[in-house]
Amino acid sequence: MPDSHQAMLTFLQQVVNGLSLGSIYALIALGYTMVYGVLRLINFAHGDVFMVGSYIAFYVAGAMFNAHVDNWYAGAAAFAAATIGCGIMGVIIECLAYKPVRNAPKLTPLITAIGVSLLIENVAVLKGVFGPDPQFCKPILPSDGKLVHFYGISEPVDSLLLIAFTVVLLFILWFIVTRTKVGKAMRAVSQDKDAASLMGININNIISFTFFLGSALAGSAGFLFAALTHVQINAYLGIPLGLKAFTAAVLGGIGNIPGAALGGLIMGLAEAMVEGYGSLIHIPPSYSDAVSFVVLIVILLVRPSGLLGKAGVEKV
Numbered sequence: 444m445p446d447s448h449q450a451m452l453t454f455l456q457q458v459v460n461g462l463s464l465g466s467i468y469a470l471i472a473l474g475y476t477m478v479y480g481v482l483r484l485i486n487f488a489h490g491d492v493f494m495v496g497s498y499i500a501f502y503v504a505g506a507m508f509n510a511h512v513d514n515w516y517a518g519a520a521a522f523a524a525a526t527i528g529c530g531i532m533g534v535i536i537e538c539l540a541y542k543p544v545r546n547a548p549k550l551t552p553l554i555t556a557i558g559v560s561l562l563i564e565n566v567a568v569l570k571g572v573f574g575p576d577p578q579f580c581k582p583i584l585p586s587d588g589k590l591v592h593f594y595g596i597s598e599p600v601d602s603l604l605l606i607a608f609t610v611v612l613l614f615i616l617w618f619i620v621t622r623t624k625v626g627k628a629m630r631a632v633s634q635d636k637d638a639a640s641l642m643g644i645n646i647n648n649i650i651s652f653t654f655f656l657g658s659a660l661a662g663s664a665g666f667l668f669a670a671l672t673h674v675q676i677n678a679y680l681g682i683p684l685g686l687k688a689f690t691a692a693v694l695g696g697i698g699n700i701p702g703a704a705l706g707g708l709i710m711g712l713a714e715a716m717v718e719g720y721g722s723l724i725h726i727p728p729s730y731s732d733a734v735s736f737v738v739l740i741v742i743l744l745v746r747p748s749g750l751l752g753k754a755g756v757e758k759v
Contacts, residue, residue, distance in 0.1 A: 460715040473692075482541070489681075496526070507521070536658075601670075612663055
């Protein structure tokens, strides 16, 4: 019985770790799926927006600490700056890079998105911007390494805060999309742009708002990553995390908001389980990234449209 009890505790510990990691993936994946749902565009620069959000949180929090501001106020300021700053950045990217090629052949916006991603990364790595050296963000929120004990599990406060923040943000997004006029307009544009335009909806404003909302969530994820995961940040941070988040969006059903959140959580849980139990089946913990993509392949073989996606007819 003690062995089985310990095994259950270890499993629950990995579940919490997976939900914590998956929360980051879910927030970033939502930006991918929202933009795709409205424009049918894969915004490959979205992971870099997340990276910028983590740096904004890092610098704003550092300035607040230097001014001897309380941790909670510093955290609130860093969260607001990262969220709003990245939201505005998303709108600027859409206006300058994507809007001019909106009606071009599908390959053109895709290449443009890759170009924007490379541009952001190469500007960010300049010494006058973020620089090539990794930065370590000191704890922003006053958790002081405290542990929460429940049912025999000892979990850092930071991990639980990350999950709680994500739940709140997901609820806010759900409310905006399903309970507001702008959310109804977003859903109308996603279904049929021409019909929505005939009904008096300003397509350009809705697309800009979609980019703002998706990029703001990426900025929030950047804040949470910098503030609560205690991992070094660098100018190329958006590449691996953006790729995993995009995979999560495809896993859940690209264009489906609940699917993106579900896909992110599944990706996080898969990685946590491999890191926790991989040695038992002779899989090194470093292979956790590969296992996540294997999960994607297996699910897409069964459901090509993703877990919550709907199969559609493509007109040629």
